[in-house]
Amino acid sequence: MPPRSIAFFGSSLVSAYWNGAATYYRGVLSALHARGFAVTFYEPDAYDRQQHRDLAEDPGYARVVVYPNRPDALAPLLEEAAAAGVVVKASGVGVFDAELEEAVSTLTRADGSAPLRIFWDVDAPATLERMRADPDDPARACVPRYDAVFTYGGGPPVVAAYEALGARRCVPIYNAHDPATHRPAPAQERFACDLCFLGNRLPDREARVDAFFTEAARLAPAKKFLLGGSGWHDADLPENVHRLGHVGTGDHNALNASALCVLNISRASMAEVGFSPATRVFEAAAAGACLVTDAWVGIDTFFEPGVEILVAEDGAGVAAILADLRPERARDIGDAARARALRDHTYTQRAVTVEAQLDELAEHAS
Template sequence: MTARVKVAMFGSSLVSAYWNGAATYYRGIIRALDRCGFDVTFFEPDAYQRQQHRDIADPHWARVVVYPATQDGMEAALEQARDADVVVKASGVGVFDEELEAEVPLLKRATNTIVFWDVDAPATLERMRENAGDPFHAEVRRYDLVLTYGGGPPVIDGYQRFGARQCVPIYNALDPETHFPADPDPRFCGTLGFLGNRLPDREARVREFFLNPAAQLPDLRFVMGGSGWERDVALSANVCNVGHVYTHEHNAFNCSTLAVLNVNRDSMARTGYSPPTRVFEAAGAGACLVCDAWDGLAEFLEPGREVLRVSSGEEVVALLLGLTPDTARRIGDRARRRVLAEHTYNNRAREVQRLLLDELAVGATFARRGKEQASASL
């Protein structure tokens, strides 16, 4: 029987989606990797009240280590990760990111693989382009492999220009065991739903594609979920702000409105090829998805048939005035069939499996040759 591969991963949080949009992505990938023969230990700092807002208990498909958000806590976690076959530093841990990016490559041995997994690659690359003194300029070359949450050709080219040995996008996807059609919930019922935390590089686009159309369509009910929108945001009377929506409520949220809106963050929209988790969650629930336009969307869902693409708030208004329940249902059904066929986390995990096993095989070959040469010289 083939031995299971031990992975140590440093990320924001696996057990809490509170101010942590990457949680669904981590869960889908790691659950599927478990089925592929990987034992993942996920190291997350006790920060930002995430442990007080858990969505799930510690899962059976991963070991979770919550460490104190201190220098000593970080160093103790790194020591625990030392013997792993694969050590992963994800972007956006939120605590000691620069230190972890420098320390994780120091765990390199001849027989292990060191990975940087960027869950916000467009923003990382913009930051590096704008700051020649960013410490990650020196660190990126020390990783065996860079995996990204998305980004396609622009992100691959960007990382290669900064010296990455290999960069491969591992896109968001659907976990059919987590996201699926559900009964509507009266709290979330309306014409258009939007779910996303308030972030500086998203807010203007949310106003354009969601809040402005709501103000123009006072007879329709708009439902807004996510953290941060309760402060200093002028909402028209027909916008229902439901606040933070826990992950176990996402299916009901996606199935309770005529359509569900996705709005990308500025950098992801400019870069393209970066479908967020919300796209696959909504499609997996059979929702009629309305998505802001970005390059590469057609690689995942066919505009006009499996997703409704809009380029402005005016287009959102026109779309909602003409959208019928029958049309919305057909679009949602087609999207669900497409993602189940091509865009599940099992698909993504098989790609990660191939990449990591190839890297480990190369390391094992070099280690073996080194031993043979040392023996021959005796």
């Protein structure tokens, strides 16, 4: 592989099924490819993701290697990956995470040289909490061995926490959007509603969905609510909530464009740490949607509250926003959010940051 090459071990690039990181991976890696990087993405055949691919063919910006869910599959992959200029182990691969973290953190080539070794944490609050709770967590020993830790959120608290664990460098690479993929679309009647929320049912999200989304629906029975994502089929929901099930990435623009407003609900760990906007925030903004978000520290780093985004403290706050929100104001907020997203929050801009960090690390290593 050429020096400007990246071998990336992640959950999945070709399937967003139970894989919220897919959009982030696609955005960052396609932007890095456009800047001259050759990308190989290694993903396990796990969790039925290959049976629910939303990219029928491998993308032009990356070579995708799908490997079997067996420990003996790792050694030849790691040997191949070591030839790259940069080797990344992302958090949450879901299969052999500890083994990959150990292997990548110490990866060398036959001649004794080493690629740049990066740990890319796509759920830093959860990873850090796990390491704090277990002094014997094997990931603790790996952190100082990586050349750098990248995270997709967390801001100053996460940087400080990783540095306290011995990270040589920790840099947030925030979520963003790809203007070619996330953009305004014609509204569709099937997605028409007053408020929609899109997110899979997860243990550390469900209580907050109930507090912000379900409670708002109970308090606003005359409004129509849409709930998208996997796992909600047996949830106890008010009659004015309509379940969509899994919503493919190809429908996200239409969903965001069809609702009066779109709700973001951070997972508990991310809300607590702050500075962790989910991909849906930038997707919805890029589609010109009027965003409503739960309150968390650092919102104003990304969007201006009251002008580019609306903020609610709880479900009652969401219901109050809906009671007062008129289509004209929703359009103004959506337009302002889109302008800000295009100005400050594209994956090209994130790739520029990644490239600068990798170039600096390579210079120091030479």
